[in-house]
Amino acid sequence: MRISISHLRRAAAAMLSLVLTLCPALSLASTTSLTCAIVATDDLQLRPLELNQRDVVSVLDLVYEGLFSMDDNYMPQPKLAYSYEFANEGRRLRVVLRSDVTFHNGQQLTSADVIATLNQMYALSGFDENLNSDVALTERGLYYSTFYSLKSWEAEDDYTLLFTLRRASYGSLYAFTFPILPASQVNSDMPAGTGPYKYDGYEQGSAIWLTANTSWWQRTPQIRNIRASIYKDSEKALNAFDLQDVDVAMSRSINASRYSGSLSSFSLSARTRQLEVLLVNRAQSMFKSDENGQNPVREAIAYAINRSEIISSIYQGMATVAYTPVPAGTWISNESTINDIYDPLMAASLLDSAGYKLADDGKRYKDGKQLEGLRLQVYDEPGSTVRTNAANKIKEQLEAVGFTVSVATLSRDDVLKNLSNGNYFIAMCGFNFDVNPDPGFTVTSTGACNYTRYRSDDMNNLLTQLRSSYTAESYRSTMSLIQDQFEQDMPYLCLYWRSGALLSRSAFTNARDIRELELLRGVESFTD
Numbered sequence: 001m002r003i004s005i006s007h008l009r010r011a012a013a014a015m016l017s018l019v020l021t022l023c024p025a026l027s028l029a030s031t032t033s034l035t036c037a038i039v040a041t042d043d044l045q046l047r048p049l050e051l052n053q054r055d056v057v058s059v060l061d062l063v064y065e066g067l068f069s070m071d072d073n074y075m076p077q078p079k080l081a082y083s084y085e086f087a088n089e090g091r092r093l094r095v096v097l098r099s100d101v102t103f104h105n106g107q108q109l110t111s112a113d114v115i116a117t118l119n120q121m122y123a124l125s126g127f128d129e130n131l132n133s134d135v136a137l138t139e140r141g142l143y144y145s146t147f148y149s150l151k152s153w154e155a156e157d158d159y160t161l162l163f164t165l166r167r168a169s170y171g172s173l174y175a176f177t178f179p180i181l182p183a184s185q186v187n188s189d190m191p192a193g194t195g196p197y198k199y200d201g202y203e204q205g206s207a208i209w210l211t212a213n214t215s216w217w218q219r220t221p222q223i224r225n226i227r228a229s230i231y232k233d234s235e236k237a238l239n240a241f242d243l244q245d246v247d248v249a250m251s252r253s254i255n256a257s258r259y260s261g262s263l264s265s266f267s268l269s270a271r272t273r274q275l276e277v278l279l280v281n282r283a284q285s286m287f288k289s290d291e292n293g294q295n296p297v298r299e300a301i302a303y304a305i306n307r308s309e310i311i312s313s314i315y316q317g318m319a320t321v322a323y324t325p326v327p328a329g330t331w332i333s334n335e336s337t338i339n340d341i342y343d344p345l346m347a348a349s350l351l352d353s354a355g356y357k358l359a360d361d362g363k364r365y366k367d368g369k370q371l372e373g374l375r376l377q378v379y380d381e382p383g384s385t386v387r388t389n390a391a392n393k394i395k396e397q398l399e400a401v402g403f404t405v406s407v408a409t410l411s412r413d414d415v416l417k418n419l420s421n422g423n424y425f426i427a428m429c430g431f432n433f434d435v436n437p438d439p440g441f442t443v444t445s446t447g448a449c450n451y452t453r454y455r456s457d458d459m460n461n462l463l464t465q466l467r468s469s470y471t472a473e474s475y476r477s478t479m480s481l482i483q484d485q486f487e488q489d490m491p492y493l494c495l496y497w498r499s500g501a502l503l504s505r506s507a508f509t510n511a512r513d514i515r516e517l518e519l520l521r522g523v524e525s526f527t528d
Contacts (some may be wrong), residue, residue, distance in 0.1 A: 062178030076173035090168025090470030111155035116183035196524035256501035257316035270500035
């Protein structure tokens, strides 16, 4: 059913879009409209706290704003917050709101709106005071992880909020990027926001229309109208871009790699939070550490894998090499840990030194006994075999230095069960990181995703220190030490961060860091 869209405005936007497609070198900032292709389901409801569809979240990121946002270095910066300060050794956070912000419905932003939004988010999560919930993860809303950082919230006055934090950490600021809704609309479809664009219409299964918010607290965007055309899958969205039906398309499909190097369009790499890893089960006898925490077989695996080859041959360039669980180029990245360790000769030397000598049959033996075969478990994402293909490439690379490897593609649930039970040798999977870059869930002794059975007092202490570092300087310093410790211990093997693609016929953003869930960031302030 169609909702409140002006036919004249729609026709004008379509005509401008046609002009744009005929002039691909034209800057979008010199037009008044932008059309983009997004993938969404037919049953899409525009309830921003409940969304879990990536492309739609990127569109609605233009409608709603949080107390904080991340800059191009992925550092938290005040947004609807005018100022903030930590107190009680970082356990309390006091935030003063901007006083010049109104919602699209004309209502003034106050503390009551923040409180009501948080209450609604908490209700959706189903959490109790110990963060236990009977609500399925997919039903908790997009921002349920906020409460891993936030314990309680209250209004001191109309423009001042007091938050009690679960951890006295500067990283808690990442939790305050959730969209703020009017108190009267937290449970509504298409609630008002405070962002640079507001709803101009929505036709289910067809399109979302946005128009510039002329009362935005910053400035009126030059691109006045945005149409997000809805497609059922990524290939249909890419086809729409091919046919010049849209100006912009966003995709994580490897098929989007065909636009790389195009002379008629831009293809920007979009960072995701999905880190592909190889897990080596340290509880297995062949992988157990010596008194110095080392294991030559485990290290040989690390040296034998050529990440760059996997990225180019399997992912068609739609991934970026990873060495630690902190993305390179961000404000907390320790650049000294960016060290490509691919060295098959070193891998072979380590196996030789451990007594596993290469025989004429291409296999390795020690005291007449063959080196135990590596059983590599993997699961694929729906509609894709890319991870299995990558696992088979890893098999080739390991066998090149004398390992024997078998690959088994299982269901995601079966692999997860085996990881939890320790019933595996090596496994390839993806870690989906939260907006908060804290890697503790994968490396602390009690981490929910510490499937390799890695144990390090030094790492545990560093994570404790990180979670009590409430200044930017101390947080960054501790995160750097964590990356050093990770490089030394290699709790698991980081392979690469998955990338998406943002395709455009012309420039429309000055943002340097193009990232998932915020793919249209910067369109509101772009100038050519």
